[in-house]
Amino acid sequence: MSIGAEVAAHLPFLRRYARALTGSQSTGDAFVQATLEAALADEELAGSLRGGRVPLYAAFSRVWSSAYLEVADAQASGSVHEIAAQGQLRRITPLNRQALLLTTVEDFSAADAATIMGMEPAEIETLVREAVAEIDRESTTSVLIIEDEALISMQLEDLVRALGHEICGTAATRTQVQDVIAGQTPGLVLADIQLADGSSGLDAVDDILAQGSVPVIFITAYPERLLTGDRPEPTYLITKPFQEDAVRAAISQALFFGSTRPL
Incomplete structure (x- = not known):
């Protein structure tokens, strides 16, 4: 299977994760597009996308971690919901929410989530516990x-x-x-x-x-x-x-x- 076909098979679910993480379809898709553009410009990154969902989500995570403010600024127009979501993104990088979404909605193991986020499995487990505690505190x-x-x-x-x-x-x-x-x-x-x-x-x-x-x-x-x-x-x-x-x-x-x- 070609890299393109392999990525395409997982793309709808990466877009789902990006939407859930950012709270906006347009902002989430902008991050996914930035990930694919980065892969096209970097042969090593493109090659790393072989091997299933984990490498693709890991590439996305690197783009998200390094450039989310720039993408949010580039999407400064849009619906009230999208603008509000961008405002939240400017204030925080929710590591605990990423860990929780990866291990629940996307059904990755703690080990795979750790690979995606560049952390240790024990750190992921701690972040998930923090996310659950945060949910308990919400209005x-x-x-x-x-x-x-x-x-x-x-x-x-x-x-x-x-x-x-x-x-x-x-x-x-x-x-x-x-x-x-x-x-x-x-x-x-x-x-x-x-x-x-x-x-x-x-x-x-x-x-x-x-x-x-x-x-x-x-x-x-x-x-x-x-x-x-x-x-x-x-x-x-x-x-x-x-x-x-x-x-x-x-x-x-x-x-x-x-x-x-x-x-």
């Missing part, structure tokens, strides 16, 4: 769960409540979502894309966003339907079956960036 919000599988919905409810958040409603269809949001706007949405009556979680989320800007995390067994590049992709995308820590990490990132923009 609470109201959460709408859109999920047609009862057991998964209950699991998400328990997880959300364990993090200190409130459940403002659960829904298994688009119509039920409309009933919930008729009287309130959630502070966060966890949504499947395929609902009980054949309706679309994407359409249900569009109904919510028509009322105001709300962070959304998609949790689906069909991530390929959302990682096509043909339409704006969700910033936070969890694949079923999911790790609870992956959902915690996504909630942390969504609220971290969501708290910087008005609803």
Whole structure:
């Protein structure tokens, strides 16, 4: 397999990680593009991309660590969400969030995450513990769960409540979502894309966003339907079956960036 084909196979998931890390599709894609451009300009770096996801994410991590401020400045225009995300990026380089996202959402081992971030596995484990502690300290919000599988919905409810958040409603269809949001706007949405009556979680989320800007995390067994590049992709995308820590990490990132923009 050529380097190009090998990179292409992993690119949708690197873009997902970049979006989750930066809180913005355009900013995340700018980092991914900068990584690919750096590889084209450096034969040694290009050669290192052979061998799967770890070398590709490691190359991205080096670009992120060394140049994220420049990329954010270059993307200084955009939506309110993107500008808010860039403001956060100018203030911090969230190593603990990187470690948590890599080991949960992207499902790397601590050893692989250590290789990606240029650290020791023990340091990654410490960063993950710090990230979890940070999540526990975050302010609470109201959460709408859109999920047609009862057991998964209950699991998400328990997880959300364990993090200190409130459940403002659960829904298994688009119509039920409309009933919930008729009287309130959630502070966060966890949504499947395929609902009980054949309706679309994407359409249900569009109904919510028509009322105001709300962070959304998609949790689906069909991530390929959302990682096509043909339409704006969700910033936070969890694949079923999911790790609870992956959902915690996504909630942390969504609220971290969501708290910087008005609803």
